[in-house]
Amino acid sequence: MLDAPKSQPQDLETIARSGGVLRRMAARIPTYLTDVRENPVWLPMFLLARTMPFRKAHWLTAKPVRSSAGATPSMFGNLQAKAIATELRRTGIFVGLTLPAPIQEEIARFGHETPCFGNFERRLEFLAGEHASAERRFGRTILSGHHFERVLQCDAAIAVQRDPLLLDVARHYLGGEAKLITTRTWWSFPAKSASESDLSRASFKFHFDLDDWRMLKFFFYLSDVDADAGPHVYVRGSHNRRRLKHQLTLLVGHPADEVLSFYGEDSAITLTGKAGTGFVEDPFGFHRGTLAKQSPRLMMEVGFGVSKPSKRRYHGEPTIR
Template structure:
């Protein structure tokens, strides 16, 4: 998996209308508080380094791993992965077995997805261009939501013992599987600035829990023109005061790279089946698929009771 430095990230990471988006989410935030009152202090305080570090001190010891379980990822040591995660926030080198990758990719091609997180925009990935004409909309993404659980290979990945072992060594013994999703990122010639602003094409950090870990797997070949993921190494361990004392999680690329260092931003490309794991509190972003669509899988772990609406419509494991 190659990791060339990103070029012209500012052009990809334009932001706009951020305050209006916060206002639009207020009803969702209120629902989250009613469902799970513990969500509010996390949402307000987990973005600050003193409170995050204090919460890390509450992590439980790592339980002994079940020696009878074998992983599809071979002999990777969870302890070694956790060490690298603590240092840089990201670890490369996970590779799906070919048959697993092929089965999930086949599921992604054959199973209807929902465009732009909207369930009324339903289509199969191969019909993307026709779907944009039919719905009269720019469609940048297509999520499978709960349908991912129909794919036995995807379920096997989320249940692989190595993933939980890594999560426990990094997050603490209370780490638990939270959610799994698969989705497409589509190239389109009709995207407006507003479309790109609403998508994840700007540097941001995730704030769904006090401590989180996310595994990502490319299910299609991803080069510079297929929407590679970008991560800013080390940004999970330090945070500009400006980025702590704001409700915004997304920030302009120039601002992010200027503080955390452009040399720490890595663009992750790779063949179908290649994967990586990251602490999503570090700044990251997806990039626009320019020429070919990208199919991707994510498996997330956390330490708290999840709020269903904090995620993207995929099934939340409770």
């Protein structure tokens, strides 16, 4: 099972929030402009979905879930989608998923044997086992390594994204129009030193995702994750209440002390567990990654939404010109 001790603010948060906000926003402008050109309805979503009145209004448009004619077996056993959706509405997170060992092992093998791209940059290509030499070769601190579209070469990863329980949970929570948006795998690597730019890109600040009006994300640890391996942190209940200050800003990331003082330190859980453990969350709730201190972490995400997905780039990758 997932161990969920209370989370505490860390010194890295102070580093990540110091300066650079305008620079980071300016760097994202080309990506935002491409989003608008590709899908004009993206702009009102980006501006309004962060506010609770408009967000709640959009939830009222959710289509009812059609009853399934027959239950399709799931690799996750007899978990009930409706019960999971109920827990998600209450806390924003459900922590009872476990990948079958053969599936976990196959995806982990893929993660080790397939080159990844460091810090979302395709020119920084290397195998996870060569992380230290890659940092020396590129002269860069590398905190993450994403596989981007290569994950689609992994049959076990495809089996997870197609598992009927995931879509069933998504439809019970998001509405009948819920659809698969993205599947990704990535490494988080330990680093002896990291710049402010590295830390801000790695999402060490508490933040919420704003890629759609309504979203749901399943996460699976593909390696053992303890307190020193970069565990994920989620603030329970923050998905359905939002401080006014956090609604009336274009920034999605906020300092830990500011977030926890409003939503409560007891609401934050740090998710650790053995390889194969997983959870599902509403990513509009505040969450964050933590810095891997000793061991690298391999993780998988399967995301669902209700709007047209972008096929132009993969998660975190800058606009391709």
